[in-house]
Amino acid sequence: MISAITEKAKQLPPITLDEMKCIKLMNRTDTKFVATIAQLNDFLLAVQGKYYIQVKDDERLAGYHTTYLDTADYKMYRMHHCGKQVREKIRVRTYLDTDDTFLEVKNKNNHGRTKKKRILVNSLESLQAESERVVPFLAEYAWYKLEEISPVIENWFNRITLVNMGKTERLTIDFNLRFHHLKSDGRDSLSHVAIIELKRDGNVPSPALEIIRKLRIRKSGFSKYCIGSALTNKELKRNNFKERLRMIEKLENQHK
Helix, strand or coil: CHHHHHHHHCCCCEEECCHHHHCCCCEEEEEEEEEEHHHHHHHHHHCCCCEEEEEECCECCEEEEEEEEECCCCHHHHHHHCCCCCEEEEEEEEECCCCEEEEEEEEECCCCEEEEEEEEECCHHHCCCCHHHHHHHHHHHCCCCHHHCEEEEEEEEEEEEEEECCCCEEEEEEEEEEEEECCCCCEEEECCEEEEEEEECCCCCCHHHHHHHHCCCEECCCCHHHHHHHHHCCCCCCHHHHHHHHHHHHHHHCCC
């Protein structure tokens, strides 16, 4: 699977991290789509001539490891499950290719806009030792104090990042997702599903949207934290995610 995607990715013109600096999109709208790996391969062929691909040291696929934190009663998970538009997620993400680790706070407002703030940290385990920086950061940008949250679930995935030729939007494509719930010790993976996320400030024109429609790729909300948690911890409420979980299971089973 990864080798086929890598071959498609090699056919896209590169853009470096330095060239990407002008496309921050820290206050943005996100639109997510769930595709099969077969659809992803077709998508990567169709965007040729319309998008650059982000590269680092000539690598087009990046590896990520993320750990989400939540309260003891899973308040952040429950707010998403209940359909609250205004919600928050707190995570520690390591970019495996650079070994940089960030503590990140993502807030979504009632207009569907996402705002992300982050600081560089040494590791998940060092948050307490770095409290002189972490505590003020959370006090300014998060709803929760450091002592109120703890690691809940971790995931790993590969990512392709695309930028349109006009440099007005960014597309991330996540695949090869693996989950491990730290409380239940449950594990699961999605081998045949990819998550395409369109990130842009406002409604700037997007060449990808027409391609997505032609390939009949489904628009669908997909939170790695919530879906991963629902898959790996059977004690959590999941009623409002059942339709999404059934769709994902159907897409996965198409290739088994």
